[in-house]
Amino acid sequence: xxxxxxxxxxxxxxxxxxxxxxxxxxxxxxxxxxxxxxxxxxxxxxxxxxxxxxxxxxxxxxxxxxxxxxxxxxxxxxxxxxxxxxxxxxxxxxxxxxxxxxxxxxxxxxxxxxxxxxxxxxxxxxxxxxxxxxxxxxxxxxxxxxxxxxxxxxxxxxxxxxxxxxxxxxxxxxxxxxxxxxxxxxxxxxxxxxxxxxxxxxxxxxxxxxxxxxxxxxxxxxxxxxxxxxxxxxxxxxxxxxxxxxxxxxxxxxxxxxxxxxxxxxxxxxxxxxxxxxxxxxxxxxxxxxxxxxxxxxxxxxxxxxxxxxxxxxxxxxxxxxxxxxxxxxxxxxxxxxxxxxxxxxxxxxxxxxxxxxxxxxxxxxxxxxxxxxxxxxxxxxxxxxxxxxxxxxxxxxxxxxxxxxxxxxxxxxxxxxxxxxxxxxxxxxxxxxxxxxxxxxxxxxxxxxxxxxxxxxxxxxxxxxxxxxxxxxxxxxxxxxxxxxxxxxxxxxxxxxxxxxxxxxxxxxxxxxxxxxxxxxxxxxxxxxxxxxxxxxxxxxxxxxxxxxxxxxxxxxxxxxxxxxxxxxxxxxxxxxxxxxxxxxxxxxxxxxxxxxxxxxxxxxxxxxxxxxxxxxxxxxxxxxxxxxxxxxxxxxxxxxxxxxxxxxxxxxxxxxxxxxxxxxxxxxxxxxxxxxxxxxx
Numbered sequence: 128x129x130x131x132x133x134x135x136x137x138x139x140x141x142x143x144x145x146x147x148x149x150x151x152x153x154x155x156x157x158x159x160x161x162x163x164x165x166x167x168x169x170x171x172x173x174x175x176x177x178x179x180x181x182x183x184x185x186x187x188x189x190x191x192x193x194x195x196x197x198x199x200x201x202x203x204x205x206x207x208x209x210x211x212x213x214x215x216x217x218x219x220x221x222x223x224x225x226x227x228x229x230x231x232x233x234x235x236x237x238x239x240x241x242x243x244x245x246x247x248x249x250x251x252x253x254x255x256x257x258x259x260x261x262x263x264x265x266x267x268x269x270x271x272x273x274x275x276x277x278x279x280x281x282x283x284x285x286x287x288x289x290x291x292x293x294x295x296x297x298x299x300x301x302x303x304x305x306x307x308x309x310x311x312x313x314x315x316x317x318x319x320x321x322x323x324x325x326x327x328x329x330x331x332x333x334x335x336x337x338x339x340x341x342x343x344x345x346x347x348x349x350x351x352x353x354x355x356x357x358x359x360x361x362x363x364x365x366x367x368x369x370x371x372x373x374x375x376x377x378x379x380x381x382x383x384x385x386x387x388x389x390x391x392x393x394x395x396x397x398x399x400x401x402x403x404x405x406x407x408x409x410x411x412x413x414x415x416x417x418x419x420x421x422x423x424x425x426x427x428x429x430x431x432x433x434x435x436x437x438x439x440x441x442x443x444x445x446x447x448x449x450x451x452x453x454x455x456x457x458x459x460x461x462x463x464x465x466x467x468x469x470x471x472x473x474x475x476x477x478x479x480x481x482x483x484x485x486x487x488x489x490x491x492x493x494x495x496x497x498x499x500x501x502x503x504x505x506x507x508x509x510x511x512x513x514x515x516x517x518x519x520x521x522x523x524x525x526x527x528x529x530x531x532x533x534x535x536x537x538x539x540x541x542x543x544x545x546x547x548x549x550x551x552x553x554x555x556x557x558x559x560x561x562x563x564x565x566x567x568x569x570x571x572x573x574x575x576x577x578x579x580x581x582x583x584x585x586x587x588x589x590x591x592x593x594x595x596x597x598x599x600x601x602x603x604x605x606x607x608x609x610x611x612x613x614x615x616x617x618x619x620x621x622x623x624x625x626x627x628x629x630x631x632x633x634x635x636x637x638x639x640x641x642x643x644x645x646x647x648x649x650x651x652x653x654x655x656x657x658x659x660x661x662x663x664x665x666x667x668x669x670x671x672x673x674x675x676x677x678x679x680x681x682x683x684x685x686x687x688x689x690x691x692x693x694x695x696x697x698x699x700x701x702x703x704x705x706x707x708x709x710x711x712x713x714x715x716x717x718x719x720x721x722x723x724x725x726x727x728x729x730x731x732x733x734x735x736x737x738x739x740x741x742x743x744x745x746x747x748x749x750x751x752x753x754x755x756x757x758x759x760x761x762x763x764x765x766x767x768x769x770x771x772x773x774x775x776x777x778x779x780x781x782x783x784x785x786x787x788x789x790x791x792x793x794x795x796x797x798x799x800x801x802x803x804x805x806x807x808x809x810x
Contacts, residue, residue: 149481161348172187177206184206191373199334210329212224212240267340272335273289274290274331279327357439384425404469405491405497410491413464417506419458424679442483473495524741528744572592573591580688582688588640598630602627658679662674700754703725704728713731
């Protein structure tokens with residue numbers, strides 16, 4: 128009996144799951160599918176662009192579309208070759224095309240390779256030449272079904288088809304139609320709401336897309352993934368890549384952190400020119416640029432050294448994993464490689480199939496990693512150690528001056544009857560609070576175990592998240608960071624997220640609750656949050672502030688709590704630095720639930736000089752003198768808001784001055800009390 132040769136029957140559903148698992152492992156966020164999808168789709172389109180040198184007329188984007196009462200994620204490109212290659216009509220013709228690709232390394236057979244797993248018509252110089260990215264389209268569809276159309280630049284021929292997983296035999300199958308027959312099928316499938324493609328390019332329709340993809344498109348996260356991975360293409364070629372959530376079409380912009388040094392405040396930068404990374408090899412960089420950004424709002428998604436290949440970021444190496452020095456985590460930057468042989472060998476030998484990592488134990492990746500490590504050390508020697516030490520000293524001086532000023536002001540607080548929420552003897556109506564800002568953060572559900580905000584070990588703080596609010600009138604791309612700061616100034620980020628903030632947003636940033644374990648030392652802490660603009664806007668804020676990339680839009684969240692200790696009795700005030708390039712601002716104050724915060728402008732020349740000269744005593748004196756005047760002003764505001772029956776005689780006397788309609792008499796009273804306080808303090 129002759130041997131029977133069987134062809135292995137492959138369960139393609141398991142193959143699709145394996146591809147998904149590969150991406151999920153390499154991409155460390157919950158929206159891994161959206162991140163992986165945008166990277167593969169854009170890379171395929173970028174490689175197919177007609178104008179390779181300048182990318183003229185090239186565009187690629189993602190949109191949510193409802194067609195014939197069904198949701199689709201539509202991936203569109205323009206200015207590309209389309210699904211070019213030999214037309215085929217039978218399985219036999221397809222087999223011959225794939226055979227030629229295999230034996231002759233034939234290029235340009237994009238149509239055949241797009242429809243068949245693990246085939247690619249790209250050569251080793253192109254990105255994504257392993258044929259896995261298109262499988263991700265099926266992963267992204269809950270129906271495991273994708274429709275596509277293309278108008279080919281090579282022959283002006285139209286192609287329409289369907290690619291799907293057969294649920295019965297678990298094989299991936301496709302239907303393919305050309306020209307008028309294809310256009311008729313397109314119209315029958317999608318109805319009158321959309322017309323067949325009329326430009327050179329391709330459209331892919333992912334049927335019933337995964338909910339995480341819809342979420343990432345609607346909240347702007349997809350746009351941020353694109354900006355963070357394709358920033359080099361945007362910077363060098365002004366690449367047009369958009370996301371359309373059905374309400375608004377937005378184009379990816381260059382992230383603030385990759386702007387020129389002149390546009391970013393408070394950074395040090397060094398550029399290393401092209402050089403050989405390892406003696407005895409021809410592996411050469413184009414350039415390495417390192418930046419040191421201390422005390423910045425650098426997002427986690429940008430931290431580290433971006434390894435660029437083919438105009439996109441493949442991986443970021445955290446600087447602190449390469450060099451164990453204090454402050455190295457505030458270094459970021461990027462490296463560009465010469466195409467041959469370094470970039471080509473990095474891609475062929477070391478790059479993962481998902482295009483999100485490299486194998487760093489294989490050369491030339493090992494050589495490159497050692498080179499970056501060496502340059503970070505050189506950069507740190509020139510800049511980091513001096514700057515880090517000086518900045519640490521300044522921070523310590525400011526904190527010490529603030530704390531000593533608060534203690535010195537405590538007698539005045541008590542004398543004029545200003546107390547915090549938990550120490551006051553009189554109930555007064557609140558002084559008028561600052562008007563809500565149009566872009567702000569709220570903590571609506573914060574709940575402590577007890578009224579005085581003491582929290583003991585094994586207890587919980589509930590509602591520990593912020594809700595962003597947008598009443599600006601248009602959506603805006605922002606970074607929201609929610610964090611805890613200890614009395615010593617140590618910061619722990621609870622969550623940060625980059626989102627496109629719409630007016631109807633309903634988003635929570637941060638955990639639902641915080642368990643107070645013994646990792647918290649005894650003492651005071653503050654829950655804080657900050658909203659930062661990631662794009663410039665033409666319309667200003669109501670107070671006249673111009674919105675630029677990096678503008679701090681809101682940072683008034685400051686909820687204190689105390690671990691295993693009661694709140695201090697020093698008074699209802701707290702000093703905090705808030706730097707602004709604004710000549711009209713030196714001090715401002717805001718009411719919070721348990722007192723007031725006095726903000727001082729650390730960028731104001733008068734205060735900046737005290738900080739720069741590290742003169743703690745003079746900074747303390749300056750805060751005391753101005754804090755006492757501000758305390759009197761707040762007292763006056765509280766009196767105006769109070770019920771007269773609750774006031775003592777001294778308070779009534781001051782209040783009567785305000786009612787005599789003689790404002791000129793107010794300041795002499797202030798000056799008298801101010802003088803008395805400083806006299807007693809200095810005596």
